[in-house]
Every structure is written in C-alpha cells, then in structure tokens.
Amino acid sequence: DTGVSQDPRHKITKRGQNVTFRCDPISEHNRLYWYRQTLGQGPEFLTYFQNEAQLEKSRLLSDRFSAERPKGSFSTLEIQRTEQGDSAMYLCASSFYRGNSGANVLTFGAGSRLTVL
C-alpha cells in the first residue's frame, strides 16, 4: 500500500462541465475525508465517510457537489456544472478510527487540482 492516491492530479475544464475526482485511501482505513484548499489558504472540510456512510457534509458543499464511497473503499467527489469559483485543490485524507474519543492521524493524498476556465 503506497498511501492515499488521488486521480487525476490535475484537471482543466470549462465552466459548466462536470468533473469527478477519485480517492483511494489506505486499505485498512475506515474513515475518508474530503477537503478543499484555495491558493494561500488552509484546507477546508467538505465531507467525510466512515466506511460507506457519509456522516457529515459542510455547508460549503453545495447541491452541485456529491460524494460517494459505495463499498467503503475508494471515494468519488463529483462537481456538476462547474463554476470558476470551484477552482481549487481537492484533498483526500484517510484514517483508522477505533471508536475512541481521541484523535487519529490523517494521511493525505497529493490532491487533485481543478482549474475551471
């Protein structure tokens, strides 16, 4: 296992098109997170899954955004009818949650950079 993989690394699209990003987490990790990072800013939380269940979505995630993790392994993040404001780095991270109240170390992917023209 080589860590968290994201695909594609870069995507350039025209406004109005749909795009889909894929994240393959570390295989034994049950939690998967999506973050968005714009230039010069820290990442912002979008959504997370525990196994296949999407447990939380940020208000940043408009109706044009949808995320799935159908079998509790890889996840996809789809953006419909892209807008220029969607241009950002989309980061995926995973962790193993043991059901305790403590925090867990997240392992991040390299990110998928979206440019909407």
Place this chain on the structure above:
Amino acid sequence: KNEVEQSPQNLTAQEGEFITINCSYSVGISALHWLQQHPGGGIVSLFMLSSGKKKHGRLIATINIQEKHSSLHITASHPRDSAVYICAVSIIQGAQKLVFGQGTRLTINP
C-alpha cells in the same frame, strides 16, 4: 475570527537559524496537528499532540492546553525545510475532522 490562527504568515530566514511558528486556537480540541505542505500540494503529518512536547529530529512541537497555544520549532534550519507549515486541530465535537490554520510559508535561504 478564525478558530485556528497561525503566525507569522510568512517567514524568511537564513540557513542555520532557529525557527518558531505559532498557533493559537479558540475551540475545544482532542489534539493538535502540525503538517507540512510542499509546492504541488502533498501534505505530510509531522506531529499530533494533545499535551506537552514532541521531538522528531530537528523538529520540536509544544502545546499549552490552558493557553490554547502551540509552537513548532525547527533547529539548525536548512533550505529543504522550506515549505508551508500548517497547524490544524481535531475539534472535540467534530468527528475528528480537522480545522486548519491558514499556514505559514517558510523560506530558508542558503
């Protein structure tokens, strides 16, 4: 006001200097993370701590829970340390999702 604030936002130093990056937070946390991000996007976890101090090589991270403050120190800095350093907290009520600071861009000149 952001829940996690870092200072400075940008820091330029000469090789060999002792570096300190500060992080303050305003929410209840279960842990604080220091992360490193190089150009191109990849984020690497450096430390996760909930009390006291941790050391790894030339990097030292400290946290004061009462004051809600953490520092990341780099001793004998080197140009390869140039990166963005990000402080993030796992908030107690937030399913351990991270809330990030805006990052500190560190440049070490030879």
